[in-house]
Amino acid sequence: MSAINYELIHVCKQTGARYGKLYTPHGVIETPIFMPVGTQATVKTLSPEELNDMKAQIILGNTYHLWLQPGDDIIKEAGGLHRFMRWDHPILTDSGGFQVFSLSQLRKITEEGVHFRHHKSGAKLFISPEDAIHIQNNLGSDIMMSFDECIKLPAEYGYVKQSVERTLRWAERGLKAHKNPKTQALFGIVQGGDYKDLRRLSATELVKLDFPGYSIGGLSVGESKETMYQVIEYTVPFLPLDKPRYLMGVGSPDALLEGSIRGIDMFDCVLPTRVARHGTAMTSNGRVVIRNKQYERDFTPLDHECNCYTCRNYTRAYLRHLMKAEETFGQRLVSYHNVYFLLNLMENVRHAIKEDRLLDYKEQFFEKYGLNDPKNTREF
Amino acid sequence: MSAINYELIHVCKQTGARYGKLYTPHGVIETPIFMPVGTQATVKTLSPEELNDMKAQIILGNTYHLWLQPGDDIIKEAGGLHRFMRWDHPILTDSGGFQVFSLSQLRKITEEGVHFRHHKSGAKLFISPEDAIHIQNNLGSDIMMSFDECIKLPAEYGYVKQSVERTLRWAERGLKAHKNPKTQALFGIVQGGDYKDLRRLSATELVKLDFPGYSIGGLSVGESKETMYQVIEYTVPFLPLDKPRYLMGVGSPDALLEGSIRGIDMFDCVLPTRVARHGTAMTSNGRVVIRNKQYERDFTPLDHECNCYTCRNYTRAYLRHLMKAEETFGQRLVSYHNVYFLLNLMENVRHAIKEDRLLDYKEQFFEKYGLNDPKNTREF
Numbered sequence: 001m002s003a004i005n006y007e008l009i010h011v012c013k014q015t016g017a018r019y020g021k022l023y024t025p026h027g028v029i030e031t032p033i034f035m036p037v038g039t040q041a042t043v044k045t046l047s048p049e050e051l052n053d054m055k056a057q058i059i060l061g062n063t064y065h066l067w068l069q070p071g072d073d074i075i076k077e078a079g080g081l082h083r084f085m086r087w088d089h090p091i092l093t094d095s096g097g098f099q100v101f102s103l104s105q106l107r108k109i110t111e112e113g114v115h116f117r118h119h120k121s122g123a124k125l126f127i128s129p130e131d132a133i134h135i136q137n138n139l140g141s142d143i144m145m146s147f148d149e150c151i152k153l154p155a156e157y158g159y160v161k162q163s164v165e166r167t168l169r170w171a172e173r174g175l176k177a178h179k180n181p182k183t184q185a186l187f188g189i190v191q192g193g194d195y196k197d198l199r200r201l202s203a204t205e206l207v208k209l210d211f212p213g214y215s216i217g218g219l220s221v222g223e224s225k226e227t228m229y230q231v232i233e234y235t236v237p238f239l240p241l242d243k244p245r246y247l248m249g250v251g252s253p254d255a256l257l258e259g260s261i262r263g264i265d266m267f268d269c270v271l272p273t274r275v276a277r278h279g280t281a282m283t284s285n286g287r288v289v290i291r292n293k294q295y296e297r298d299f300t301p302l303d304h305e306c307n308c309y310t311c312r313n314y315t316r317a318y319l320r321h322l323m324k325a326e327e328t329f330g331q332r333l334v335s336y337h338n339v340y341f342l343l344n345l346m347e348n349v350r351h352a353i354k355e356d357r358l359l360d361y362k363e364q365f366f367e368k369y370g371l372n373d374p375k376n377t378r379e380f
Numbered sequence: 381m382s383a384i385n386y387e388l389i390h391v392c393k394q395t396g397a398r399y400g401k402l403y404t405p406h407g408v409i410e411t412p413i414f415m416p417v418g419t420q421a422t423v424k425t426l427s428p429e430e431l432n433d434m435k436a437q438i439i440l441g442n443t444y445h446l447w448l449q450p451g452d453d454i455i456k457e458a459g460g461l462h463r464f465m466r467w468d469h470p471i472l473t474d475s476g477g478f479q480v481f482s483l484s485q486l487r488k489i490t491e492e493g494v495h496f497r498h499h500k501s502g503a504k505l506f507i508s509p510e511d512a513i514h515i516q517n518n519l520g521s522d523i524m525m526s527f528d529e530c531i532k533l534p535a536e537y538g539y540v541k542q543s544v545e546r547t548l549r550w551a552e553r554g555l556k557a558h559k560n561p562k563t564q565a566l567f568g569i570v571q572g573g574d575y576k577d578l579r580r581l582s583a584t585e586l587v588k589l590d591f592p593g594y595s596i597g598g599l600s601v602g603e604s605k606e607t608m609y610q611v612i613e614y615t616v617p618f619l620p621l622d623k624p625r626y627l628m629g630v631g632s633p634d635a636l637l638e639g640s641i642r643g644i645d646m647f648d649c650v651l652p653t654r655v656a657r658h659g660t661a662m663t664s665n666g667r668v669v670i671r672n673k674q675y676e677r678d679f680t681p682l683d684h685e686c687n688c689y690t691c692r693n694y695t696r697a698y699l700r701h702l703m704k705a706e707e708t709f710g711q712r713l714v715s716y717h718n719v720y721f722l723l724n725l726m727e728n729v730r731h732a733i734k735e736d737r738l739l740d741y742k743e744q745f746f747e748k749y750g751l752n753d754p755k756n757t758r759e760f
Binding site: 040041042044045046047065069070074077078084085086296297299313314315317318320321322324325327328329330331332 | 420421422424425426427445449450454457458464465466676677679693694695697698700701702704705707708709710711712
């Protein structure tokens, strides 16, 4: 018996997108879902109560960061990550693989694991697939990730093939090392770059190991969105219908919609909080750079159609002032809005799936957001 | 008819401290009171709801900062500072004098006003007593301050005398420039360095101008606490019983108690939020530097006796982690606690006054906080 169970409730007739429920030890999640990222045991600037208010159902923690600070042993001693950070709902942790490969410059990959240097202090570090599982067992997340090599694109076929095969061996080692399969669900991560046959190889071999869920990794690493969507299409057909599918590190509004349409159930990204800290908001009418002078005397809400705490209470002029004055309360208010915006977007997506009109909803959203404008070359 | 009214309700038989009520256009304040500082239209890291939860009765805004960013014209257009920052309770603004004299290096004082340079950009600026009043009229604060020269201590007698006399002339000019005396109460500021006769001169001359309240300025500017308390004692006897007395820029726990004992009604200080941002907390058992390694595995609350949001919900280990990880949520949680701590301290002070036992309360508080320890040379 697995720690989680996925129930597929409805497939959108217009797109094939899935509406479902994921039963976890800390509650039920409706999918498709966007998961706010709480890298260092906090979703930057926000309290657990605020995340609850905006109906966040599940959040992420980052294994790499928590391992280094405060240390997974301390979090275990605190009673696990849920208790440490006071979040009673589900938590998903990544494996640390992405950070090892993206933050650390000096690294050496062996069959045993990865040697690398601390991203700030430069100290020598090593992590094996077993270590990644051990750390996550200590953190006590509801959903854990296998340790994988995350390759930047473009990458050479020969290297990707060798890497995919090693990541498969690492996945199997992780499964064996996992101590709490009844209370923590370990996902396998599909890799394979942008090569169709390697994605298929990775997916089919992982499925043989019968993980309770599957992630699609190695995307949002430099490739175009077209490539990303193609890789999803290469992969999803090889994943079982009765298991959740998680597209790692992807959270721009367009990708959330395109991913859902292609059968993805779970998404995460630092985008909403990261851009908020620089004063950029996602609104129903597109991107708003609130620091801009044009908002100096704009006494209207950030997003007219939004019902979040920030939009119900504050003006663009006030938010612009806070950003100009470098007040963290401004970062907090824009972070609140952006996370709310994506959670609300996914609620709309779920409604649209249930009513078999996700393609219509996407067209309508894209049009208003400005994503149909060929001159719009922004990332989100 | 003044914008505010002070009602003296009880004088502590043990100390002479005053319990009273201050009626303002935005509500009634119980005194003595600590006022959290919201320099740039936000009490750093905290929301208006959080300030309400911790029963903040009145907050401060800084005229100098708001004049420069976003500009008092914008705040006026927003409907005043209350609406701009969404704080429905009383607001007090300073005159900008303190910032002009503490932040700006290059300045030239004339009878007309002060020429100085922007504390960041270096741009040339000028502010007159009339300007300071005009800005505060635009901000719409309940309580305003006269423009004054704030002198660092120690200072030469001749200079202080000349400065006090000019500040008196500035106070009179400010009174004449004030456009909304029925909705905004303008306070006179007593200056005079640590010279008894100059403090008396300043106080008695200001009282002749019949301000609705009086501030004691030019303290907490480098002098010892003994000197500060002495200056309060030099000044208070010359202030009327039926007007509130505000000790500017003072907010360490010991000074709040000593000031109350000497008949002060209002206090403000950036101390609780400033030290919080560096991870230092005020607790019932004294100062706690939460970044210290000793708290790494301390799963108890920041302050065992505190009932604030932070202490009810989080551990020292978590707060330490957030500080080490440079997460602003940590600054927010410690700021919440520190502001709550001082508000709660003043609530205890008011109770003690009503029960004629403020000296007993002070002794008990000092003992627990470690302020009676001769080896304790900390600022707070």
